[in-house]
Amino acid sequence: MEGRDIVQGRLRIAASSYLNSAPLIWSFRRGSLRERVRLWTDAAPARCAEMLARGDVEVALVPVIEYLRISDTRLIPGVCVGAQERVRSVVIATRGMALDEVHTVALDRSSRTSAALVQIIFREFIGREPRFVPAAPDIEGMLCEHDAALLIGDPAMSFERRGRRVYDLAAVWRERTGLGFVFAMWMTRYGTSVRGQDFVLARDEGLAHLDEIIAEYLPRLSLPEDELREYLLQNISFALDERMRAGLELFFHLAYKHGLAPIKRPLLFNED
Structure with a gap:
């Protein structure tokens, strides 16, 4: 080119x-x-x-x-x-459970870096391997079928948080690496x-x-x-x-x- x-x-x-x-x-x-x-x-x-x-x-x-x-x-x-430290627009939301209790994670299809980061967090930092499933960025549908959901961008800032536990991925990364x-x-x-x-x-x-x-x-x-x-x-x-x-x-x-x-x-x- x-x-x-x-x-x-x-x-x-x-x-x-x-x-x-x-x-x-x-x-x-x-x-x-x-x-x-x-x-x-x-x-x-x-x-x-x-x-x-x-x-x-x-x-x-x-x-x-x-x-x-x-x-x-x-x-x-x-x-x-x-x-x-904290990004706010890249998060994992769970149905109220801790990350080490999660068995399935719906990954926002529009994400690539964040999807890789989620897998690194579970494998490297938490020491477990849940099932990862690509999904449309619809928090209700994602958590209807899975324990946790990755959302990025504007949708990650505006969804309903009541009854859910929300983890900021940049904050998790910072806590584990200091970077x-x-x-x-x-x-x-x-x-x-x-x-x-x-x-x-x-x-x-x-x-x-x-x-x-x-x-x-x-x-x-x-x-x-x-x-x-x-x-x-x-x-x-x-x-x-x-x-x-x-x-x-x-x-x-x-x-x-x-x-x-x-x-x-x-x-x-x-x-x-």
Whole structure:
């Protein structure tokens, strides 16, 4: 695939429309970079990975587990969707039971990194192997047939919690490892010319327009404005610092150890 620079051509980009990706794509939708790209935002994270793998787009905001599954990918440095402590939008809900009592887990089909993380948590940290079943992200249907359910993104923030025990996966990871967790990153295929600094600038521009982003998502999520602001400013980490990078490397190691990734790879960035 012939590479194109974001300044010289309209780079094709895919990202989900979840709230946690909104600050990263605001600049491409409405801000200073909107004339430089063609942006698709109607795809779930797993779908974004498929678009990148097929070459439908040059850059996608992709579940990080796909770095180990899609050949010739490079990470765009500096920017991520992750959490230092508690994420709120990636959770396991159970029918009131503890995780070590769970026998079956419904996994949100739109998830890939989080589905791998759930399996690592059970195998590596809890020491048991429940049955994992892909399912549509419908909490009622999931818990009707299974002991626990994985939900990600906006649905994970707004479901009814009464009578259920809810585990924040970033908090579980932090408790066990002391590290942050990276759920998604911008990725591109090797040989595509992309200026990583533009994605850093896009993130910063998006974070400077949180009022507009929150106003857009308020009717979608039916959550208080202060909760959405706290989520974007305190729960989600949009920068790949050293602790987040260490968490990413450990996750990749454990994913390979438990057969959830076909290969081991060092972190290769688009600037390398």
